[in-house]
Amino acid sequence: MTIATQAETRSARSRSTEMELKSRMLEGLDGDGRSHAALLRAATPLLRSFFGRRLHDDVSEIEDLVQETLIALHTRRGSFDRERAFTPWLFSIARHKLVDHFRRAVRHQPIDGLEDILVTEGFEQSSNAAMDVDRLLQTLPAKQARAIRETKIHGLSVADVAARVGISVSDVKVSVHRGLKALSGCLATERCR
Amino acid sequence: MDTDALIEALARDAKPVPRRSFERRMAAGLSLGASFAFLMLVTGLGIQHDLLTAAVTPGFWGKAAYTSSLAMIGLLLSAQLARPSTRRLRGAWLVAAPIALLAVFAAAELAGIDPNTRSGLVREPLWTCVPLILALAVPIFIGLAGAIRQMAPTMLRAAGAAAGLATSGLAATLYGLYCQQLSATYILTRYTLAIALFSALGALIGPRLFRW
16 A cells, blocks of 8 residues: 555544654754754653553653653654654554553562452453453454454554554454454354354 | 653754664664674684685575575564564565575485485584584674664564574675585575574564663
């Protein structure tokens, strides 16, 4: 799929955001400090909502991750490919920081009373449910499974998923629709494997 | 620290990033390491003395093509993996192509050997050249890994393996200047073993090495 058709199908709003962010990024790379500041300021609300959707309550944690991502965006901007879109690059870094955060959180989980925490938070049910969902998604083609996981479980918008995977918005919608239809079909007949 | 203050501080530090800085850093790290490995080769092992006569044989070039194509594929993958991405890796299957091609040559070579005398079969043990290739790969890996660390890899294990493939492929190419063996079977087993071992080592240390 060419860049042109991707851009055509992407919603007008996210397209203008992407163009705006990318031109600020390119100017910043050429040494324009004001453009760079504008880029970081524009990225901040995007990152807040990205982390906010995933770490529902903890405001200070969200802000820490936003700042860490801004610093990484700044120190590792040499890894940005000027030929490519900016938003997928930004969210890849954010996702990397989020994964790292979860990894640290697991390592620093206090042992005392851990059992109570897990039980009270419905950990068992939710992790069993997550495993069931994973198993079901594995029966689908990779593209459909990914479209469902990113939109329905991780809570990304269809446009974000399209930009990240590099396929059109309608392709994402169709994949989600077909995947859900296939799953409901196999669940009804109990032949999911 | 307040996020707005952080942004101001970062923006004051917005030095220009030269175009192609990614490619330049990767190339600089690789060539620095390779120069060091070449120095190790010349001083420690020495270049084969009949290099000029060897250089006209197709076997010499075939060997160089095998190892350098693996190095090129490793570099292609390293360049993709040094950048943050959730895209699927492209070109990983290419690794199989040179190995399969050399396996065909090796099979033809073995078929041509008289099974009764088994003359012509190289009977050096497996570990003769493997450690030397691994040793030459170390400085090149340090150079390339140093460059990748400054980028933003997100698939750390794969990045380590790709860097290992690129650098051990290059090390094996350099080693080919010293080693006079041109047998396809010999190269398929020894050189490939060394490259596979070093790539596995890269995959092993990648997550620690490239963490950010």
